[in-house]
Amino acid sequence: MFNQETIAIEEKIRSYCAENDIPLAELKWQPIPFNGEWGTSTSFFQTAANEAKAGKGVKVPMRAQEIAEAMRDEIGLPKGISRVEAVRGYLNLYFVTEDFAERVIAAILQEKSDFGRGKSKGERVMVEYAQPNTHHSFHIGHYRNAILGESLSRLVEFAGFETIRAAYPGDIGLGVITVLWIYEKFYKRQEPDGIHERGQWLLNLYVEATNMLTEKENETDDERILREKYDAERREMYRKWDAGDEYIRDLWLETREWSLDELKEILLQIGINIDTWFFESVEDEPSKAVVQELIDLDIATDERPEGGAVIVKIDEKLGLTKEKYRTNVLLRNDGTTLYLTKDLSLAKKKFNEFGVDRSIYVVDVRQSMHFMQAFAILGLWGFEQAEKCYHLGYGFVSLPGGAMSARKGRVVIFKDVADEAIRRFTETSKEKNPNLSDEQRAEVAESVGLGALAYAMLAVDNSRDTIFDMDVALSFEGRTGPYIQNAHVRAASILKKFKVEGSKLNVEKLKPATFNFELTSHEIALIELLSRFPAVVEQAANEYRPMIMATYAYDLASAFHSFYHAVSVLKAETDAIRDARLRLVAAAKQTLANALALLGITAPEVM
Numbered sequence: 378m379f380n381q382e383t384i385a386i387e388e389k390i391r392s393y394c395a396e397n398d399i400p401l402a403e404l405k406w407q408p409i410p411f412n413g414e415w416g417t418s419t420s421f422f423q424t425a426a427n428e429a430k431a432g433k434g435v436k437v438p439m440r441a442q443e444i445a446e447a448m449r450d451e452i453g454l455p456k457g458i459s460r461v462e463a464v465r466g467y468l469n470l471y472f473v474t475e476d477f478a479e480r481v482i483a484a485i486l487q488e489k490s491d492f493g494r495g496k497s498k499g500e501r502v503m504v505e506y507a508q509p510n511t512h513h514s515f516h517i518g519h520y521r522n523a524i525l526g527e528s529l530s531r532l533v534e535f536a537g538f539e540t541i542r543a544a545y546p547g548d549i550g551l552g553v554i555t556v557l558w559i560y561e562k563f564y565k566r567q568e569p570d571g572i573h574e575r576g577q578w579l580l581n582l583y584v585e586a587t588n589m590l591t592e593k594e595n596e597t598d599d600e601r602i603l604r605e606k607y608d609a610e611r612r613e614m615y616r617k618w619d620a621g622d623e624y625i626r627d628l629w630l631e632t633r634e635w636s637l638d639e640l641k642e643i644l645l646q647i648g649i650n651i652d653t654w655f656f657e658s659v660e661d662e663p664s665k666a667v668v669q670e671l672i673d674l675d676i677a678t679d680e681r682p683e684g685g686a687v688i689v690k691i692d693e694k695l696g697l698t699k700e701k702y703r704t705n706v707l708l709r710n711d712g713t714t715l716y717l718t719k720d721l722s723l724a725k726k727k728f729n730e731f732g733v734d735r736s737i738y739v740v741d742v743r744q745s746m747h748f749m750q751a752f753a754i755l756g757l758w759g760f761e762q763a764e765k766c767y768h769l770g771y772g773f774v775s776l777p778g779g780a781m782s783a784r785k786g787r788v789v790i791f792k793d794v795a796d797e798a799i800r801r802f803t804e805t806s807k808e809k810n811p812n813l814s815d816e817q818r819a820e821v822a823e824s825v826g827l828g829a830l831a832y833a834m835l836a837v838d839n840s841r842d843t844i845f846d847m848d849v850a851l852s853f854e855g856r857t858g859p860y861i862q863n864a865h866v867r868a869a870s871i872l873k874k875f876k877v878e879g880s881k882l883n884v885e886k887l888k889p890a891t892f893n894f895e896l897t898s899h900e901i902a903l904i905e906l907l908s909r910f911p912a913v914v915e916q917a918a919n920e921y922r923p924m925i926m927a928t929y930a931y932d933l934a935s936a937f938h939s940f941y942h943a944v945s946v947l948k949a950e951t952d953a954i955r956d957a958r959l960r961l962v963a964a965a966k967q968t969l970a971n972a973l974a975l976l977g978i979t980a981p982e983v984m
């Protein structure tokens with residue numbers, strides 16, 4: 378923040394360099410942490426290095442210092458700046474402390490939920506997430522995917538990218554057909570009522586069918602014959618689906634809808650609103666055309682005449698001598714497409730029909746080879762955007778009890794975990810805050826229960842595995858959602874008390890404060906963190922890492938809790954100090970809410 382000053386100063390630096398023929402490198406400003414005063418700093422090493430490269434015969438460190446000194450003399454003492462120094466190649470600007478504090482706070486209170494929003498980047502980003510396979514239930518791993526994609530979408534959108542949220546459920550494949558087969562054969566019209574019950578019931582069918590279709594140890598002949606018969610039926614069903622058989626397609630659409638109903642219900646509950654739905658089944662036909670296009674362009678090789686498949690030799694096409702991309706089959710000998718084939722046609726659609734400049738795929742980290750291959754083929758195909766395709770791989774989620782396996786039915790259903798979190802928080806809240814109305818309590822429990830889950834997922838860096846422990850996640854201490862939400866609640870309660878305790882003023886109407894009293898370390902830490910929020914948004918969005926925002930939210934909450942314990946606000950020494958602190962509290966509350974919103978977490982007023 379504080380671009381006004383730096384922009385004016387940058388102007389001066391630029392014109393000075395232009396006049397004096399100095400090849401100025403990009404100016405990057407870094408905050409100087411508080412040490413009696415706040416400041417910001419930039420260096421001239423790169424500029425000096427540019428000169429050296431141009432053959433000016435300069436020694437980089439010395440020349441950097443020379444330039445920094447020249448700049449110091451050039452810019453004088455702009456308004457709001459208390460001093461300027463040139464030290465070892467750096468130009469350091471220090472802000473007038475009281476101005477800085479009030480300006481941070483004024484900006485927050487004025488911009489409110491827009492505080493930290495970046496200027497338009499002029500680029501369109503598509504974030505693809507929430508793509509579980511259908512005919513299955515939404516488990517805790519899918520939840521990590523969904524919340525990660527949502528938080529990322531909110532971050533890039535807030536940072537200034539035009540953002541499209543896309544989902545791509547896997548709605549066809551052998552797993553789907555397996556469920557369809559057993560349903561049709563043994564369970565037709567036995568489905569339970571209720572969106573979640575029906576969704577979860579499909580998972581049970583899948584487990585049972587897989588069991589029937591898997592070879593057992595010491596299988597008898599009869600058992601084997603039966604299993605092979607079932608398997609043949611399943612294959613026949615797949616063939617019919619492929620051929621567009623109306624009965625099978627209807628059955629498939631109907632059961633698919635049960636999964637999608639459940640998925641949409643959950644997305645609604647966790648605050649996700651998908652703009653565009655893609656489906657694997659829809660990409661099947663167009664992807665066949667893509668294969669032909671790639672053969673015609675001599676990117677793919679058609680080995681079908683020799684009894685092989687259509688493949689892409691990426692390594693060879695890229696002129697690599699070492700194997701990197703392995704074998705890539707695009708079309709089997711029987712003419713069926715693969716997962717990779719469909720991703721090619723999907724990507725083309727994203728670029729051409731949706732005008733996407735950057736394409737992010739939030740998908741299990743175990744699929745990283747798949748995406749490396751897909752992006753490499755897109756590059757060979759001539760899509761410039763291939764370079765801005767990014768696979769955000771995320772790690773595995775398990776519970777303290779152990780790993781999950783869908784095929785064996787050892788799955789942690791998201792709905793069970795969410796219900797349990799909400800139920801437990803409802804109990805805690807009855808103890809801690811008996812005065813809440815039932816309606817209020819239900820609302821808060823939903824906010825805190827889901828906040829705890831979201832934070833537990835987002836506090837872990839993307840590709841790392843994580844163990845979700847409910848007791849830890851719901852705790853009011855440590856790095857948890859409730860800990861951060863509680864900071865927001867405390868800020869709200871101070872502001873409310875101020876209103877209630879007879880003041881005609883409310884914080885909104887307080888005049889700009891003068892921070893000309895001696896600031897406590899707690900105030901300094903808070904103000905500094907608040908001032909950094911816009912830069913944190915930018916960094917988290919640029920690096921596609923919600924964890925950066927999660928860490929920031931914790932740091933801010935922690936600074937606020939310390940301030941809350943150590944500094945009197947309503948009983949401050951003077952009214953002027955009280956008012957200044959009240960504005961600081963309001964600014965902290967707003968920034969906590971903004972940070973939480975970017976994590977897909979709501980900020981309650983009470984809890």
Ligand code: ARG
Pocket residue numbers: 505508509510545546547720723738740
């Ligand atoms: N449905 C797939 C799965 O569950 C994820 C789809 C990822 N997206 C993609 N464009 N391939 O593994």
